[in-house]
Amino acid sequence: MSTIQTRAAVLRAMGAARPYADSRPLAIETITLDPPGAGEVRVAIKAAGLCHSDLSVINGDRPRPMPMALGHEAAGVVEAVGPGVDDLSPGDHVVMVFMPSCGHCQPCAGGRPALCEPGAAANGRGELLGGGTRLHGPEGDLHHHLGCSAFADRAVVSRRSLVKVPADLPFEHAALFGCAVLTGVGAVVNTAQVRAGQSVAVVGLGGVGLASVLGALASGASPVVAVDLSEDKLALARSLGPVLTVNAADADAVEQVRNLTGGGADVVLEMAGSVR
Known part of the structure; x- marks a missing residue:
């Protein structure tokens, strides 16, 4: 050649x-x-x-x-x-x-x-x-x-x-699948080793965050809570399956996540890279 x-x-x-x-x-x-x-x-x-x-x-x-x-x-x-x-x-x-x-x-x-x-x-x-x-x-x-x-x-x-x-x-x-899915699902399955029945919160719903939501659902996690500032992204997360959502701009966002997960999520995945 x-x-x-x-x-x-x-x-x-x-x-x-x-x-x-x-x-x-x-x-x-x-x-x-x-x-x-x-x-x-x-x-x-x-x-x-x-x-x-x-x-x-x-x-x-x-x-x-x-x-x-x-x-x-x-x-x-x-x-x-x-x-x-x-x-x-x-x-x-x-x-x-x-x-x-x-x-x-x-x-x-x-x-x-x-x-x-x-x-x-x-x-x-x-x-x-x-x-x-x-x-x-x-x-x-x-x-x-x-x-x-x-x-x-x-x-x-x-x-x-x-x-x-x-x-x-x-x-x-x-x-x-070459990066976003590989990273997001890999974080859930390989790093956090999420088990069926565990509660999971995903903070940040970019490509990697949404892939993490899918990975949590595939692992049998329940409940799965998605957190972001964008209502459009929160709606997209809900469209993926039985996903609860919290807008991070809410003054009581942390308390909402605690309430939805029965006192706090078993696994939290931070996928935003931002302190906002």
């Missing part, structure tokens, strides 16, 4: 002045994409979500090596596979995950692939799990964002950054 040209959203410097509509930190560039190497896959991106982790690189809160092609929450279709990839084929639908898992380090062997040590090191360097970059601009190499660089028409990623999904799952839904 040979290199191909593709388009990608490239960040060349962090910390641009706001508003970003004026400073325009990202630029759509035509770049060169290497063919997939051993254990790698080329994916045609069909849907990608904008996550706060992307914004945290743009504003410099999460420093990363520059320049970098951004984007990590995405779904697409396999176009080509490199040597050694025998469980995916062109045409398969896949979701990208923001942490490649080597399968061999201590966290991976212990069932915690999100803490993969080689994966975290590669992400920090802006490289793929196999080392190096597969992206090149007119001025030199470009770094990968969390092993994905999914704000693009196509991407080359490690096989260990992909999960095969059913072909009838819409791409715009599948993309959310």
Whole structure:
């Protein structure tokens, strides 16, 4: 296989002045994409979500090596596979995950692939799990964002950054499983280990918070209380199932949660990142 040209959203410097509509930190560039190497896959991106982790690189809160092609929450279709990839084929639908898992380090062997040590090191360097970059601009190499660089028409990623999904799952839904669902449901099931019958309160109803609500419902939690400042988001939470809601702007919001959970929730998930 040979290199191909593709388009990608490239960040060349962090910390641009706001508003970003004026400073325009990202630029759509035509770049060169290497063919997939051993254990790698080329994916045609069909849907990608904008996550706060992307914004945290743009504003410099999460420093990363520059320049970098951004984007990590995405779904697409396999176009080509490199040597050694025998469980995916062109045409398969896949979701990208923001942490490649080597399968061999201590966290991976212990069932915690999100803490993969080689994966975290590669992400920090802006490289793929196999080392190096597969992206090149007119001025030199470009770094990968969390092993994905999914704000693009196509991407080359490690096989260990992909999960095969059913072909009838819409791409715009599948993309959310790569970060928001992975984080929110993972917090409920893996970190909090919520059990059936426990009471759960979720504070903050962004993508991760709503995924946590779904994870709590799937785990059999009862009651599930969702807390946010937005009435629209509270209504959306109620539409997901038997969910009680509290507006955080209410003066007695804490007392409402206590009353709804019989004295206090067994598990509280803070997904707002705000003190308001």
